[in-house]
Amino acid sequence: MSPFGTGALGRVVRSGVGRRRVQTVVIAVATMMAVAAAVIAGSLIVVSNAPFDHAFAKQHGPHVTAQFDPAKVSAAQLEATKRLAGVTASAGPYPSTTISPVDSEGGHPPALSLVGRSGPHGDVDDLDLQSGRWATKPGEVVLSASFKSPLLEVGSTLKTSDATDSPTLKVVGFAVSAGQTADAWATPGQVGALASKDTPVTRQMLYRFDSAGTKAQISADREKLIAAVSSGALLGTQSYLDTKRAADTGAAATIPFMVAFGVLGIVMSVIIISSLISGAVGTSLRRIGILKAIGFTPREVVRAYVAQALIPAGAGIALGVVLGNVLAVPLLEDTEQVYGTASLTVAWWVDVVVPAVALLVVGLAALVPALRAGRLRTVEAIAIGRAPRTGRGQWAHRAAGRLPLPRAVTYGLASPFAHPVRTAAMLLAVAFGTVAATFAVGLTSSLNAVGSASDPEDRAAVTAVVGGPTVPGGAGGGVRHMNPAAGSDSPPSADPAKVRAAIEAQAGTASYYGMAKDDVTVAGISGSVQATLYQGDSRPGSYEMISGHWITGAGQVVVPTGFLDRTATKIGDKVRVTLGKDTQTLKIVGEAFDTSNDGLSIHADLADFAGAKPQVFQIEVKPGVSPAAYAEKLHAVVEPMGGDVIANSPSQQEGMIIVLDAIAVLLTLMLVSVAGLGVLNSVVLDTRERVHDLGVCKALGMSPRQTVSLVLASVAGIGVLGGLIGVPLGFALHGFVLPVMGHAAGTNLPPSILDVYDAPQLVLLGLAGVAIAVLGALLPAGWAAKARTATALRTE
């Protein structure tokens, strides 16, 4: 039975809903889209709120991950550590070792810490098995989800070393450890079998402490462990605070983006829903008058009209929650990749709060005009729609009539002024849609610019690898040779001078520069700093400059924002840099956009360090020369010297950039659709109200095309104004959010990332407002053009 009974009230509600099918469907669809957008937006805001903390708490992550030497600690002693004062939970001991895997393509992924566990669950570090299953027998391995790639999926195999007789492990699953306790897991027996003299088995213990909120507390907890076992038994510990800091830095950059889109989605949903419902009730005043005339009480009228709004809106809300959840799943999976945390789902309370708030908004939006209708005198209500309208918008018709445009267009242009509230709601919808589109275009351009600005050395067409350490006896730096020649077990090492001579002699060489990477020490910074040293004209490999300029010779250094912050220096200051036995004082000449190594890196001239030699040469080839063919020829010369040459393929965008791009595009499409539906609803209401006037115009000779022009013109002005408001707001939002994202990632941003809009693009985005408005109005414009004139003339 209907909640409004089977009596007169129920019948009025049902007939009201059924009679205006188009409006009912539009309300349901628009509400559905708005609620879906709000569910997604709310979910993104929720997951971007301290993602590490939530995932860590959910998994009961370990505050301290400890590695013990089994030769120096007994099982009983390890058991005893579980009962130490302050330990609230623990897991282990798990056997642990390190493997240097080789993938099926012969590539060398980084060394993996492998832990033996019989299952993913436990009181501490309750792993989230994302895909596949747990390793149950020898020869199987579960990898951290961060390694998942097209080359490494469930079913892929890994050899445990370069040795020809090394065991092969089959990847059976991917898991997430919020505390990052290991890179891979296998059965305990398998770990023992893979251990060697170089990579002995250790015992991993995981602890949670009652006080572990600060670095000092973690240190104190660590001291308890050291004191509990014999000297040297504790090989090392990992604090969750360090893991959290790294995770938060990565996630922090995305939070302003998620919040910006989330707030846009929610605000827009509220505007659209309230304008939809209040408009729908407001157009029914005459019917309300008739109901009162035949004996309905004001309260019954109010109930009837609130119910008429709630039925389609309720259906839309229910469908919107379902759609929002369906669409949120892939987005949250992507977000999970960005945050590197355990599985994220739509928070249950988002599914409760969003529909509850939507119902409240619908109820209030319907109640206000329904109460007005209930209070309206019966005669007045009946007269509405029959009596001539006076006042509102007449001045606009006078003014528009003077414009040198076709009459149908000028008539349409003046129409919005007859309903200022409805027009304002439509304007807000279009403006928000334009803000979303402008912000999304800027954001994706900026993210793509970030992708292009990263790793500029990868831009070179060909790389000749010399190999060896930067300085004799040095650390060897970070230039990894990922594709060593087949059968080669050691990295290449050649005489850089000979390789350079070969490059110069090679036909097709346009330009080249030498490059070396190594760890240096910088006065004022504890620990090492990654240095990239250049030989020759390194401008083709220069980083995007935030301020200052790229190195032009010896004695200069370019540093990222993180370096300047850490050392409290600025451009023009000098820093002392030590590489091996060479110490140089270099002048900071530029601030570069370089986010590698947590901002602790420098770029300087190789000539500053007498003993340094290039490890690679980055080569540009002349126009028309195939990099692959060039590389092949140069390889033939360089290989006998002990070097190697590879042609670089265009670098792919980072996963996070692709994910954020996808989220921005999907959310923008949704918000623009919601805006379009808002316009559609308003224009449906408007054409319904004006159907008689349109009938008159058609009887006087207005053609279908002129009718369409009239209806479209009635929203075109709103579209233009929405664009004029929305584009600057979207521009400003981009200008606000991007630097916040940058600061969260620990860097300032260069102009190439911030100044992504150009004038034609902004004009086009401004036209997006017109496009949203016109697309939203196209359907009702068609209906108005097709409406039978004779019927329209009979309509009151």
Place this chain on the structure above:
Amino acid sequence: MTHVIELAGVAKRYDSAGASALGPLDLSVAQGEALAVTGPSGSGKSTLLNLVAGLDKPTEGAVTVAGQRIDQLSEHALARFRRDRIGMVFQFFNLLDDLTVVDNIQLPAQLAGTPRRKAAARADELMELLGMTKHARAYPGRLSGGERQRVAVARALVNRPALLLADEPTGALDTASGHDVRELLMELHRGGQTLVLVTHDMALAEACASRAIQLVDGHLSLDTRAEAVR
């Protein structure tokens, strides 16, 4: 004799299974003739008017107005036909409340693409003729019923239509205003305007029409010439 309206075997059914709302009907109206269409409610008067105005299409038969077979025209061509050949006056005036008197009168001319100055001149001429000049900038809501109907007549005449259709033009007016409108229509007829009046008002029919037909259940039951009408 040139016929402005020719209906040949015209019938209109709103429901394919239901009875015919009009016809089959054959009817011709000569140029300069003033035809009054009378009959009880539901007799098919408004249906006939809608078919002649091109607002509706017959289920069968041919409707030719001002030499143009209009039952086969597209919506776009019908709109052009109406603006060029037809002027319409309605019982409830159907003026656009947002527009001033002069804007209402100019509207059909502007829709037809008449140059702005020419449309304004024609509107001024009609307002002068109908005594509405002083109300040119007023809005319809501020006018009396008779004044509104004068504006409606002026609007109907702005494109110099071959045919003026009036649907109960005095039906919503008081006696004095009704008399004014009757005088106006008589004046137009005397000036050679072809006129079709749908009316219950026999006094109007007698005063203005040179010919009257009566419809009963969609069929022609009476067709009388001027002398008989009077």
